[in-house]
Amino acid sequence: MLEKLKEPFRYPKVALKDKQTVRAKAGGKAKKKPTQTGKTLLRLWAYLARYRGKLIAVLVMVICSTVFSILGPYLTGTAINLFIEKQQSGFATFLFIIGGVYLLQAITTWLHNIWMINISQQIVFQMRQDLFRYLHRLPIPYFSKRQHGEMMSRMTNDIDNISSSLNSSIIQILSSTLMLSGIVVIMLSISPLLTLLTFIIVPLMFSGMKWITNRTSYMFKEQQQNLGELNGFIEETLSGQRIVKAFSQEDKVKQGFATRNEKIKLSGFWAQTLSGFIPKLMNGLNNLSFAIIAGVGGILAIKGNAITVGAIYIFAEYARQFTRPLNDLANQWNMMLSAVAGAERVFQVLDEPVEEADEEQAITLAQVQGCVQFKDVSFSYKANDNTIQGVNFTAQPGETVAFIGPTGAGKTTLIQLLCRFYDPSAGKILLDGTNITSVKRESLRQHTAFVLQDPFLFAGTIRENIRYGRLEATDQEVEEAAKQANAHSFIIRMKQGYETELILDGGGISQGQKQLIAIARAILANPSLLVLDEATSSIDTVTEIKIQEALHRLMQGRTSFVIAHRLNTIQQADQIVVLQQGKVTEKGSHEQLVENNGFYTQLVNGQFELE
Numbered sequence: 223m224l225e226k227l228k229e230p231f232r233y234p235k236v237a238l239k240d241k242q243t244v245r246a247k248a249g250g251k252a253k254k255k256p257t258q259t260g261k262t263l264l265r266l267w268a269y270l271a272r273y274r275g276k277l278i279a280v281l282v283m284v285i286c287s288t289v290f291s292i293l294g295p296y297l298t299g300t301a302i303n304l305f306i307e308k309q310q311s312g313f314a315t316f317l318f319i320i321g322g323v324y325l326l327q328a329i330t331t332w333l334h335n336i337w338m339i340n341i342s343q344q345i346v347f348q349m350r351q352d353l354f355r356y357l358h359r360l361p362i363p364y365f366s367k368r369q370h371g372e373m374m375s376r377m378t379n380d381i382d383n384i385s386s387s388l389n390s391s392i393i394q395i396l397s398s399t400l401m402l403s404g405i406v407v408i409m410l411s412i413s414p415l416l417t418l419l420t421f422i423i424v425p426l427m428f429s430g431m432k433w434i435t436n437r438t439s440y441m442f443k444e445q446q447q448n449l450g451e452l453n454g455f456i457e458e459t460l461s462g463q464r465i466v467k468a469f470s471q472e473d474k475v476k477q478g479f480a481t482r483n484e485k486i487k488l489s490g491f492w493a494q495t496l497s498g499f500i501p502k503l504m505n506g507l508n509n510l511s512f513a514i515i516a517g518v519g520g521i522l523a524i525k526g527n528a529i530t531v532g533a534i535y536i537f538a539e540y541a542r543q544f545t546r547p548l549n550d551l552a553n554q555w556n557m558m559l560s561a562v563a564g565a566e567r568v569f570q571v572l573d574e575p576v577e578e579a580d581e582e583q584a585i586t587l588a589q590v591q592g593c594v595q596f597k598d599v600s601f602s603y604k605a606n607d608n609t610i611q612g613v614n615f616t617a618q619p620g621e622t623v624a625f626i627g628p629t630g631a632g633k634t635t636l637i638q639l640l641c642r643f644y645d646p647s648a649g650k651i652l653l654d655g656t657n658i659t660s661v662k663r664e665s666l667r668q669h670t671a672f673v674l675q676d677p678f679l680f681a682g683t684i685r686e687n688i689r690y691g692r693l694e695a696t697d698q699e700v701e702e703a704a705k706q707a708n709a710h711s712f713i714i715r716m717k718q719g720y721e722t723e724l725i726l727d728g729g730g731i732s733q734g735q736k737q738l739i740a741i742a743r744a745i746l747a748n749p750s751l752l753v754l755d756e757a758t759s760s761i762d763t764v765t766e767i768k769i770q771e772a773l774h775r776l777m778q779g780r781t782s783f784v785i786a787h788r789l790n791t792i793q794q795a796d797q798i799v800v801l802q803q804g805k806v807t808e809k810g811s812h813e814q815l816v817e818n819n820g821f822y823t824q825l826v827n828g829q830f831e832l833e
């Protein structure tokens with residue numbers, strides 16, 4: 223961890239919204255670019271197509287609201303002309319019509335917004351459901367290759383991106399395109415000369431803005447980068463607080479924080495100053511173009527009367543509106559690209575091969591005696607790495623088998639093979655004489671329970687966490703299991719007892735208490751096979767005794783496989799399997815192996831000082 227503190231740069235970790243704002247301010251493009259836009263859009267359409275009828279209704283409303291919005295200035299200009307020409311009654315009627323048009327525009331806009339939000343929420347709801355369900359069909363190797371954060375990001379950020387893009391981008395792109403075409407047609411019909419002038423001024427204005435933003439965007443990027451660096455530093459320092467204190471590194475950490483804070487102050491000053499200045503500059507340029515058009519229009523009106531004052535108003539209004547859809551199109555396009563990239567990442571997960579289906583003839587095991595045989599079992603994670611090589615042993619029903627061996631010897635892998643998280647590349651594993659590949663995975667796992675070194679507890683009450691072992695268990699059964707696991711007494715000493723809410727991964731209770739809850743969960747599951755990865759961390763003696771007692775009860779009458787770290791457990795095992803580089807080098811009882819005076823004796827002597 224301390225090594226990491228020295229890292230000069232960390233990737234920015236700012237909220238998505240902030241990223242988009244910074245990007246938009248910086249005039250930057252969306253970072254995530256889709257690579258298969260066409261294919262992804264087609265798959266997105268498969269989701270959208272279910273709401274075809276509603277989409278058509280949205281489209282009609284978008285067209286109506288755009289037409290009303292284009293009509294507004296035209297009608298106002300005509301009203302001005304009527305006012306100048308002193309046509310009182312016509313003027314009043316027009317005012318009434320203008321009011322009606324703006325009201326209709328508001329209603330149609332509201333309708334298409336709300337309908338589209340409804341459609342997009344239903345779509346992302348479905349996508350989330352699909353993705354989450356699919357995640358549970360993926361094989362374990364898929365998860366061991368990926369970081370949880372990355373998976374979370376697909377479930378949350380990417381789907382959120384799709385949602386906001388569906389909410390607004392589709393409508394915006396549609397209405398901006400319609401608006402732009404409508405405005406150009408009306409502008410041309412009023413004055414081709416002024417239209418030409420607008421077509422010259424607007425791109426000039428855009429190029430000017432682009433020139434400025436290109437030269438200033440690095441300041442926003444720098445601010446984003448510095449902010450990310452500071453966030454990462456704070457996150458790391460907080461989670462590593464104990465290590466910082468243990469190594470007395472407080473001064474170094476404070477210094478590191480001060481440097482990063484200073485950097486963010488400087489870049490923040492320039493970025494914020496610019497973020498205030500750029501919109502004003504944009505406004506100024508807009509007003510300038512407005513003044514040029516109004517000026518030229520005025521000269522035309524005075525000189526040849528080729529254009530009326532009302533028409534100049536209409537034209538200037540449209541010229542002003544002309545830039546808005548252009549801007550919107552550029553922004554929404556970037557958002558769309560990032561949403562398509564998000565969708566692509568979601569679909570990538572949905573394209574992953576699922577856990578191999580059970581054999582067609584696979585059986586469900588009603589009762590399990592618990593005789594487990596490994597017969598010439600070999601396995602490799604990657605081609606030719608020979609993680610497990612020709613392993614043979616038999617565990618009789620109710621026996622305890624302890625796996626021991628140096629780190630990386632393959633102890634965990636053997637357990638994973640037994641639970642069919644992976645299948646052997648050669649040999650077979652028999653349960654009561656049946657090859658486990660002919661047993662339904664669900665059935666096999668229903669007869670197996672795990673108590674791992676660092677048991678995983680979900681956010682929820684203690685009762686819910688124990689009940690995870692058997693969902694239909696009654697409250698009484700849950701408490702009985704807790705008693706058997708020596709967990710009951712510490713649970714009832716807590717203020718809320720069994721209803722105490724645990725935060726994710728059992729934060730708030732001790733490591734030993736977590737173990738006891740995990741044992742209660744396993745007792746409640748009442749499995750025939752038990753997998754136990756003994757904790758290496760030292761736990762206080764009283765809790766340790768309680769754990770040992772509870773484990774002893776749990777293991778009674780079940781075939782248990784223990785990745786053993788305690789001499790006591792090893793000595794009590796019916797059979798010890800010694801692994802070295804994926805091979806079984808010795809097996810037998812403690813006494814037999816000590817008599818052999820081989821690697822086992824060396825290993826145990828090294829760790830436990832055998833007499």
Ligand SMILES: Nc1ncnc2c1ncn2[C@@H]1O[C@H](COP(=O)(O)OP(=O)(O)OP(=O)(O)O)[C@@H](O)[C@H]1O
Nearest residue numbers: 366603604609627628629630631632633634635636
């Ligand atoms: N998911 C994986 N992908 C590729 N290689 C892996 C994977 N998991 C483990 N290995 C490798 O397989 C070998 C055996 O690992 P395993 O975890 O079974 O050992 P172990 O005896 O349980 O070790 P430890 O006592 O440290 O937990 C190691 O070399 C390890 O690096």
